[in-house]
Amino acid sequence: MKRAFIAFLLTVASMVTVSAQTTEISDVVLQNSVDEAGTKLQLNGAGVRSKYFLSLYVGSLYLAEKSSDANKVLYSNKMKMIQLDIISSLITAEKMEETVRAGFKNSLGDKLPTLQSEIDSFIAVFGEEIEVGDIFKFVTSGKELKAYKNGKLLTTVEGEEFQKALFGIWLGNKPADKKLKSLMLGK
Structure with missing residues (x-):
């Protein structure tokens, strides 16, 4: 009986440890920390990108140091990552390209032409069909x-301004989804 109780406690303890290492949003399991090129990044925040009441993807932001300040995140040269987990079959390569191009326009405004070649290079990431x-x-x-x-690494784009513009799609003054921005910033 005592051994069964100890086994039960160990099982519960291991489940708590596993759940403490992950966060689940809309059936997507996110790691609370990841290692990217030798740098430990922590899940800063995540949420679902919705449009017209349809859930499209889970967007998550990983940072070396947590922050709720969008400008601090955008202008920081520390390693950071945005992850998009596709949860809708409505997302196609064409729609994603269109949406990201619109996001760059909102992020850059009249500065868009200065990064057009980098944007065109990056858009190739959405060249293959996208699946749930x-x-x-x-x-x-x-x-x-x-x-x-x-x-799989698809492309590398040089330049700080491009990086700020890309992350600005989700964290800038005209984000793709204000609610998702807030959730990614842990608010």
């Missing part, structure tokens, strides 16, 4: 941005 369960990661070290799909 696909995971996009945009990781920046302050000097370059690496874009991954399902763990």
